[in-house]
Amino acid sequence: xxxxxxxxxxxxxxxxxxxxxxxTSSKTLYGLYWYKQKYGEGLIFxxxxxxxxxxxxxxxxxxKLDEKxxxxxxxxxxxxxxxxxxxxxxxxxxxxxxxxFGTGTSLTVIP
Amino acid sequence: xxxxxxxxxxxxxxxxxxxxLSCSQTLNHNVMYWYQQKxxxxxxxxxxYYDKDFNNEADTPDNFQSRRPNTSFCFLDIRxxxxxxxxxxxxxxxxxxxGAYEQYFGPGTRLTVT
Numbered sequence: 001x002x003x004x005x006x007x008x009x010x011x012x013x014x015x016x017x018x019x020x021x022x023x024t025s026s027k028t029l030y031g032l033y034w035y036k037q038k039y040g041e042g043l044i045f046x047x048x049x050x051x052x053x054x055x056x057x058x059x060x061x062x063x064k065l066d067e068k069x070x071x072x073x074x075x076x077x078x079x080x081x082x083x084x085x086x087x088x089x090x091x092x093x094x095x096x097x098x099x100x101f102g103t104g105t106s107l108t109v110i111p
Numbered sequence: 112x113x114x115x116x117x118x119x120x121x122x123x124x125x126x127x128x129x130x131x132l133s134c135s136q137t138l139n140h141n142v143m144y145w146y147q148q149k150x151x152x153x154x155x156x157x158x159x160y161y162d163k164d165f166n167n168e169a170d171t172p173d174n175f176q177s178r179r180p181n182t183s184f185c186f187l188d189i190r191x192x193x194x195x196x197x198x199x200x201x202x203x204x205x206x207x208x209x210g211a212y213e214q215y216f217g218p219g220t221r222l223t224v225t
Contacts, residue, residue, distance in 0.1 A: 030210040031209060031210030031211055033213070033214070035216075040199070040219075040221065041218055041219065042115075042117075042201055042216040042217050042218040042219050043154070043201065043203075043214075043216040044216075045213050045214070045215065045216075048213055050210075050211070088153055088154075090214075091210075092208070092209035092210030093210075094210070095208075097159075097166055097208065097209075098156065098168070098209075099144070099156050099209040099214070100156070101153035101154050101155075102153060103153055104152075104153050
């Protein structure tokens with residue numbers, strides 16, 4: 001089965017600081033997704049990466065997928081309280097029939 | 112405008128009493144997914160439909176069933192809920208299979224079993 005490890009498990013940062021969340025797999029990732037979830041709510045799609053070396057940015061969030069397609073990072077620049085929540089990476093198997101989420105990273109941003 | 116709608120948002124049921132959770136979509140997507148998310152854990156895929164084709168995850172308990180009467184609706188039936196089935200249940204849709212298409216999630220239904 002596909003397993004996705006995220007690090008760190010939780011993160012507390014001061015507002016304005018940069019931070020990085022990592023997502024690592026022992027197998028090749030097919031369609032790496034990043035989602036954000038606020039407590040008790042559904043998942044909000046952030047970005048999807050498919051190609052090795054791909055990088056995407058939206059506002060202050062940048063996601064990268066390494067060349068081997070086994071590791072992805074999510075970087076937030078100048079964090080704000082609105083960035084607080086749990087960040088989840090997710091990936092599909094090569095057939096697309098199964099989808100796995102990472103272990104999650106809980107982010108707290110202190111004003 | 113809501114695209115993936117889940118009803119109810121909160122559901123309380125008694126141990127062993129069948130319960131049905133509902134999901135509807137306005138996106139006309141081919142694929143609909145059901146995930147179970149327990150407290151402080153990542154969502155876990157239970158099953159998905161590609162059109163009418165049902166795909167069950169190998170470790171999804173038999174207690175969980177699903178129905179998709181048409182493109183727009185998908186139901187999760189829990190035949191005999193146990194205390195361990197208390198969780199957030201998330202519905203998601205996508206245009207095609209995971210890996211190539213974004214999944215759109217509903218707000219979830221939080222199930223309590225008493």
